[in-house]
Amino acid sequence: MADHAAGGKGLRSALSTFDGSLRFLLLSSFLIPLGSFMVLPFMSVFLHERLDMGLGTVGVVLAVASLVQFSGGIFGGALADRIGLRRTMLWALIIRTAGFVGLLLALRWPPLAVGALILTCCGAALYLPANKAYLVHGVDDERRPVFLSAGNAALNAGMAVGPVVAGPFVLSSPGWLFVAVTALFVLVTAGHARLPDLKAGQEPGPEPGAGARGLLAGVAVLPFAANALAFYLYFHFQHFLAVYAVERASSAFYSLVLLLCFTLVIVVQPLASGLIRRMPYATALTVGFTGLAAGLAVLAVGTRPALLAGGTLITLGDIVLFLKNDLEALRRSRRSDAVVFGQQRLAAGLGACASGVLGGQLYRLTGHAGNDGWFWLLAAVQCLLLPAALLAFRDRTPHCHPHDDDEGALKPHDTDGRVPGR
Structure with a gap:
């Protein structure tokens, strides 16, 4: 309270x-x-x-x-x-x-x-x-x-x-x-x-002719990868809920679920932004992906209350993930804010595209098997396994940046190469 x-x-x-x-x-x-x-x-x-x-x-x-x-x-x-x-x-x-x-x-x-x-x-x-x-x-x-x-x-x-x-x-x-x-x-x-x-x-842009390598120079690797993974998993919900929900309820009820999700972001994220800022990064990833997993699993029930509850849990998870990944990318990168946001958008695009391609095939296979509720359960399992694999890989990778730790609070920018107040 x-x-x-x-x-x-x-x-x-x-x-x-x-x-x-x-x-x-x-x-x-x-x-x-x-x-x-x-x-x-x-x-x-x-x-x-x-x-x-x-x-x-x-x-x-x-x-x-x-x-x-x-x-x-x-x-x-x-x-x-x-x-x-x-x-x-x-x-x-x-x-x-x-x-x-x-x-x-x-x-x-x-x-x-x-x-x-x-x-x-x-x-x-x-x-x-x-x-x-x-x-x-x-x-x-x-x-x-x-x-x-x-x-x-x-x-x-x-x-x-x-x-x-x-x-x-x-x-x-x-x-x-x-x-x-x-x-x-x-x-x-x-x-x-x-x-x-x-x-x-305050930082200069990439040198002329640097191409994609210049655009990705200085990318904060873990927030970039976590953002791509978050969008990949979230877009299972975004891409395929319409087909699933309209079949079990109605297009009007599907619109109600979306309205609830938008309202949660509008109301909850600004109020929770300070808490999300202070949350250690590993904790934020755990909370966010667990919320996605729980919401996707609930959707498998297929009833109207389950659609509302699943949408709520998924939205609460993405509220934490999307904001924290951006904040962590800003903290870890020496590039300008605009370049960092652009890099995070690239990660989002790659994740959303992969979700459309791979998720579409998974939905088709579960539909042919006669129970598309399994689609949501398999997506929920991915929410638990893939982030764990990402963090495990990260823990085995030597840190090349002295401040790439899991401390959640944003550090003053003069400790990681950025100008204070920027």
């Missing part, structure tokens, strides 16, 4: 320090996913029913788009390192706005839809590392988790509201919907043009 009260007090104290620029950035962190999720969750239906694409083609398009949106973040971080945070966000929003214009034009010329969708995902990939880095620029270690979790809460709020707003119109009036989303992005882009300019960080 005391931790909860302290978390609420710390959250209010941190948010009270937000100036006009950061308040606008938080508002944008809500409006951008609001506009995006008025369209993107319905793209499979739109491409198949409105543009007559085969479901096999739709699946390939969405897989490529997801990989671009997540893994492309590493290029967004590198770009922010070179040209600055504000300019990167501006270019990202211009690209994404062009993508929504392309979706509008695709109503007349359907082949444009694929390129337009990829364009919106490229914009998202470029935007998020710069957005996160701008949000925590100059913030001390103690308040950094609160700032990050406030941004995550705004993001999840937009993701929750977008589908509810757009659901009635996406098939009946997609043209007006795309016009509205495009107008929203134009306004948000204009607002970003008025933000003060900030550099991405």
